[in-house]
Amino acid sequence: MSTKSTLGIAGFGNASKKIKSMKDKDYLDDIELSIIDFDKDQYRNDISDYDLEGLAASIDNVGLIKPIKVEAQPDGRFLIVDGEMRKRAKDLLFKQYEGKKHRTIQCLVHADVSIEGLDKRTSRDIIQISANHFHDPGSVFDVANKLVSLEKSLGSDELKKFLADHNQPNSRVNLSRWRALARVSEQLKSDLKNNDIKDKDTLLTLNRIYEKSPEDYSKLIAQYKNDELPVSIAKATKLKWQELSGKQKVTPNVSDPKDLNEGSLNKASKTAQSSVKSNLDDGFEMKIQASTILARGNALVINTPDNQLITISLPKKLKVKIIKE
Numbered sequence: 001m002s003t004k005s006t007l008g009i010a011g012f013g014n015a016s017k018k019i020k021s022m023k024d025k026d027y028l029d030d031i032e033l034s035i036i037d038f039d040k041d042q043y044r045n046d047i048s049d050y051d052l053e054g055l056a057a058s059i060d061n062v063g064l065i066k067p068i069k070v071e072a073q074p075d076g077r078f079l080i081v082d083g084e085m086r087k088r089a090k091d092l093l094f095k096q097y098e099g100k101k102h103r104t105i106q107c108l109v110h111a112d113v114s115i116e117g118l119d120k121r122t123s124r125d126i127i128q129i130s131a132n133h134f135h136d137p138g139s140v141f142d143v144a145n146k147l148v149s150l151e152k153s154l155g156s157d158e159l160k161k162f163l164a165d166h167n168q169p170n171s172r173v174n175l176s177r178w179r180a181l182a183r184v185s186e187q188l189k190s191d192l193k194n195n196d197i198k199d200k201d202t203l204l205t206l207n208r209i210y211e212k213s214p215e216d217y218s219k220l221i222a223q224y225k226n227d228e229l230p231v232s233i234a235k236a237t238k239l240k241w242q243e244l245s246g247k248q249k250v251t252p253n254v255s256d257p258k259d260l261n262e263g264s265l266n267k268a269s270k271t272a273q274s275s276v277k278s279n280l281d282d283g284f285e286m287k288i289q290a291s292t293i294l295a296r297g298n299a300l301v302i303n304t305p306d307n308q309l310i311t312i313s314l315p316k317k318l319k320v321k322i323i324k325e
Contacts, residue, residue: 030104036078043146056089067106071113141189144181180204191221202234205241212244
């Protein structure tokens with residue numbers, strides 16, 4: 001992508017100054033909910049993981065801790081800059097009380113959010129993502145889409161400065177991850193709307209699994225949502241991708257994940273040393289009755305039907321193929 005800013009090379013640098021100066025020019029006011037509009041073009045589209053009822057109850061009990069930010073419009077209405085969910089919570093309370101309470105919300109009002117050298121939309125995007133991104137970001141996919149959009153408008157160098165100003169990784173690799181996240185499948189976005197997986201590498205690997213084997217992807221997501229994975233989603237995703245890409249010599253076969261987890265592998269267990277003196281290329285067959293078999297480096301961790309853990313150490317050159325009968 002181009003590193004030349006099309007809207008002013010000082011764009012992101014001026015953003016911090018603008019956000020700070022807004023505090024001096026703002027004024028507080030209680031404004032009726034009915035004349036405050038949501039920013040339909042803001043970067044955050046997925047709000048499925050928000051506890052709106054919980055936020056409303058908190059506001060009802062202890063009040064609004066932090067006012068929302070709005071921009072005055074020429075027609076006398078106000079457009080939200082920051083605080084959409086607080087506004088939605090107040091709307092919910094207003095409806096619950098049938099209009100008898102919570103008619104207004106405290107706002108920080110300012111006349112113009114434009115940042116020098118940038119257009120109005122880009123200015124709003126920067127202010128909103130600065131306010132939300134690293135504290136209450138919403139969907140990681142929404143963040144990715146907006147960062148990529150800002151990069152196209154201002155250039156890679158300016159975006160890297162912006163991330164650095166917010167103490168966020170700003171290497172080329174990190175920017176590449178954001179770009180890749182903006183291109184993931186709609187299926188992945190739909191399956192992970194609640195935003196409980198935030199690790200970028202895990203999300204990108206899940207997307208690779210989906211593209212290579214939708215069936216394996218669906219099984220993995222189902223196990224994750226049903227809390228049936230014997231290891232973390234990051235580890236399970238990595239193992240599955242190694243299997244699909246042909247990099248893994250031994251494929252874990254887990255049929256009863258409740259009986260085995262990563263922590264228990266380090267506890268007391270019976271260890272059987274396997275010594276193979278014959279030519280490894282000739283191969284040999286070994287039948288094992290097990291509830292689960294997991295690969296851990298050069299070892300097989302076996303959970304027997306009577307719930308005993310057995311670890312079998314294997315020679316490094318030995319290739320193992322597990323066949324379920």
